[in-house]
Structures are given as structure tokens and as C-alpha cells.
Amino acid sequence: MNKDALVIFDFDGTLYPIDPYDSEQALLLAMAQDNNLWFRLRAHRLVSQDMKGQLAGRAFHHRYASLLKHADKAMVERIGRTLAIHLNNEDRAALLNLAEHADLGILSCGTENIIEAFLQEAGLLQHFAFIRAKCLYWDAQKNTRMEVHIDGPDAKAKETNALRSTYSTIIAVGDGPTDLPMLKAADLGLVMNWATNAKTYPFPTFTSLWELCSCCVAHLVKAKEASPTAKR
Numbered sequence: 001m002n003k004d005a006l007v008i009f010d011f012d013g014t015l016y017p018i019d020p021y022d023s024e025q026a027l028l029l030a031m032a033q034d035n036n037l038w039f040r041l042r043a044h045r046l047v048s049q050d051m052k053g054q055l056a057g058r059a060f061h062h063r064y065a066s067l068l069k070h071a072d073k074a075m076v077e078r079i080g081r082t083l084a085i086h087l088n089n090e091d092r093a094a095l096l097n098l099a100e101h102a103d104l105g106i107l108s109c110g111t112e113n114i115i116e117a118f119l120q121e122a123g124l125l126q127h128f129a130f131i132r133a134k135c136l137y138w139d140a141q142k143n144t145r146m147e148v149h150i151d152g153p154d155a156k157a158k159e160t161n162a163l164r165s166t167y168s169t170i171i172a173v174g175d176g177p178t179d180l181p182m183l184k185a186a187d188l189g190l191v192m193n194w195a196t197n198a199k200t201y202p203f204p205t206f207t208s209l210w211e212l213c214s215c216c217v218a219h220l221v222k223a224k225e226a227s228p229t230a231k232r
Contacts, residue, residue, distance in 0.1 A: 002103070003167075005102035005168065005171070005220050005224075006103045006105060007172075008163075009104065009174075011108040011115050012109075012175075013176060021051075023080065023110055024064060024111055025051065026079050026083070027079045029047060030078075031043060031067070046060075046064070057109075070142070071144045073136075073142075076136060077116075080113070080115065080119075081121040084117075084118045084119075087122050092123065099127040102220055105128060105163075106128060106131045106132065107155075107156045109150055109178060112132070113136045133149060134147065134150070153179070156178070160172060168227070169223045171190065171219065171220070172186035173189075173190045175194075180201065189203045190203055191206070192212055193207060
């Protein structure tokens with residue numbers, strides 16, 4: 001991987017539809033099933049507040065990290081593998097075709113370990129140049145430590161702008177308000193809306209990955225044909 005173009009994806013709600021929980025909410029609820037009453041109450045409260053949009057950035061990250069101190073690595077990866085069933089063969093083929101035209105990357109406020117398991121299960125991990133999100137690490141005693149690499153919308157935009165020294169064309173794909181700074185920072189911003197094609201945001205909106213990836217390919221081909229090197 002080292003193409004001139006890059007397509008950046010958000011993860012939750014973008015590479016798969018949220019139905020009804022995102023990946024981190026699903027992990028917390030799965031952990032709650034095997035924990036004590038105090039943990040279950042805390043986990044369910046955090047999920048409820050998150051779904052209502054009452055928490056953002058560091059407020060969520062801090063409480064999420066606290067609950068994941070003894071997270072089971074196998075369970076974390078299982079959540080990602082389970083979510084991968086949302087991708088059908090057409091979606092996979094579309095992403096593989098897009099990877100022929102551009103490097104692929106992920107900037108997310110989610111959890112890298114879940115994303116990696118998702119992509120591995122879908123047979124796509126080797127086609128993504130990078131994943132930047134929150135990463136979980138386990139020590140010898142199986143205690144969990146979390147590092148936050150993307151802590152909010154502005155961090156996504158900052159990372160996108162930093163990648164301009166490497167790529168001549170950047171496309172960004174997201175699904176909600178936390179992606180808007182990233183979409184604005186890219187040469188082309190696209191919105192994935194699995195439920196409806198209603199334009200919630202002022203960017204081209206798609207209801208399938210196949211359609212969205214086709215739009216990306218068309219834009220990249222046109223950009224390459226218009227580049228000064230292509231004209232010589």
C-alpha cells in the first residue's frame with residue numbers, strides 16, 4: 001500500500017449499520033451479562049446515556065476505560081466478528097475494488113481491537129493501511145489498559161489534514177455529526193446512511209457500500225485523469 005489517494009472511513013454506523021447498538025455499546029452489554037449487579041447497572045447506564053447523546057469525548061472514554069479494566073480479549077474480538085455479518089459479498093467486493101484505486105484507512109472514536117476483528121472476519125484487514133481509534137492492551141495478569149488515539153471530531157480532522165503530505169487526494173466517509181470535521185477536511189466528503197437516502201448532512205449520501213464505493217472510484221479515476229502527471 002502506498003497509493004496517491006486515500007479513502008478514510010469512520011467505523012460505527014459507516015462500515016456496518018448500528019442496530020440498535022454500536023460496537024462499544026454492544027461490548028459493554030455483553031460484559032454486563034457476566035458481571036455483578038453493580039457492573040450491570042453502570043454498564044447499562046453508560047449505554048443509555050451514550051445512546052441519548054449525553055456523553056461525548058473524554059467523558060465517555062474515561063467511564064468506558066473504567067468498565068473495561070478486566071475486559072476479556074476474546075469477548076472484545078467476538079463483538080467485531082459478530083458485527084462483520086452485516087457485510088454481504090457485494091459490500092466486500094466493493095471495498096476490495098476500491099482498494100485497487102486507493103489506500104484505505106479508518107479514523108474512529110471506537111475501539112481498534114473490535115475494528116481489527118471486524119475487518120479480519122470480513123477478509124479485509126490486509127487492505128487497510130491504518131486504523132486509529134482507542135486501543136486496548138492486556139498485561140500478563142489480563143488487566144486492560146486503554147490508549148486513546150482519536151478522542152473526538154476535531155482529532156479526526158487533524159489526522160486527515162496531517163495525511164495531506166502523503167496523499168494527493170483524500171476522500172472521507174462518515175455517518176454522523178462526529179464525522180463532519182473530517183468530511184470537511186477531505187477533498188470529498190461522503191455520508192453512509194444505511195436506513196434512508198434522506199440527506200441529513202450537506203454531503204452526497206448513500207444507503208449501500210456498493211454505491212458509495214462506486215462513487216469513490218469514479219471520483220478517483222476522474223482526479224487521476226485530471227492530474228498534471230496524467231496529462232504528460
